[in-house]
Amino acid sequence: MADKVLMKGNEAIAEAAIIAGCRHYFGYPITPQTEVAAYMAKKMPKIGGCFLQAESEIAAINMVYGVSSTGKRVMTSSSSPGISLKSEGLSYLAGADLPALVVNVQRGGPGLGGIQPSQSDYFQATRGGGHGDFHMIVLAPASVQEMAELTVKGFELADTYRMTSMILADGTMGQMMEPVSLDFDIKEAPEKPWATTGTKMQREHNIVNSLYLSPEKLEETNFERYEKYKYIEENEAMYEEYMVEDADIVVAAFGIAARVSKNAVNEARSRGIKVGLIRPITLWPFPTLPFKKAAEHAKQFISVELSMGQMIEDVKLATDCKVPVTLCNRVGGMIPSPEQVLEAIMEADGGVK
């Protein structure tokens, strides 16, 4: 454990990004993710990188578009209202098939909302994140270690598939400190023959663009992109299963909600209730497989969320609504307590018998 340091989740993201070779960060401050920018501001100038506080979120995401066009690893970070401002840029990145890492340390909404933790941007993140048909790879860390690991993974996936990876965290994950090991095996970034790096008069021009005035051509790019998405859905889903094998009741939760739920699952198990937990690590692609499997023996699912019930729809879709799914939630910056989740489990247990 000697190689572990205590770090805030936000700082772990920033340091992991630097380790992954990111030398360009553009952002605009907003609670509760400001430590990402602060860390970058301190570190980037010392390592020949670029930290730039843009004049707005919209400017920052378009700077990301620019650097990504040159094939360099680049990122931005924000929190819920700021991500809404970036959504135009997210759509343009998708339309131009550009890789990028975008971090959303969510806070309560809608509107300016509050500054306390939330998971209510689930729909926004998993259904695309802007106008037009597209997806982002959405990664949901549940520890500071994962904040770091999924940042590295996010850059790799973004480069592999030429799309945006989003870290969908929340205020708790950003603000909490835990021991973290930053000993990563960084893979070489893939060749980017599409990057606009100058032709040196030796090749055709590369063009990075999301405008297709021919509907036939635009349809074709959409179809192709969705072939890619299908491949990702089949190959990149990540999840953690906890005591699911014999479970009558299965709790679904990600991020901080999964941490709280694990306490409740342990307590319920000690009372003899057969309950397990499925924690999606990728929210898109959603890990449907473990849910399908669990639906064969579980009699009820409980979706624990810091939202009015967003992931619950994916749980229902994954299980073809074969098993009832109830919601256990808090919103507006509040977090369900382990006792609240335990109560939901006990209630479900009463119904199961």
Added chain:
Amino acid sequence: MSTKQFLFSGFGGQGILFSGKLLAYKGLIDEKQVSWLPSYGPEMRGGTASCSVIISDDPVGSPIVSKPDVLVAMNLPSLDKYEDAVVPGGIIFADSTLIERKVKRDDVTVYYVPATKLANDNGTPTLANIILMGKILNVLGDFDETSVRAALGKVISARHADMLEVNLKAMQIGADYE
């Protein structure tokens, strides 16, 4: 298996988050699983600041401490707010310079330490939190100078490295207070 949940609370500026960080680092050095979660937001400017610290032999589940085993209250509003949350059989450490009332509950162990006064008398008025930490570690049987020194080394920035010995002395004052 053993898990201890701590809640540190006081005014912004009393070093509440620093105390929590020190304890978390000590846990890390002692090869425990740890988590540290601050309250963040407007309440930090002048109002109540608090942080949750969990030290455990097992992976930490929820990092949010709502029922602390140990409450460290450095002002009256903190004691008012969290006294009832402490688990039965838990421990409360109170800075009795700033908290004039006694703890109402009789199912918890309470240590009253005039930490702010001790800090002023020692000529280190900003180290009341560290004095209290000395008492906490002493009571918990966890005052091991090697790991305390190492933890201080982690949380005191290089710029203030000269403060390490001063902090250690403050901690000893707390540990020795009866």
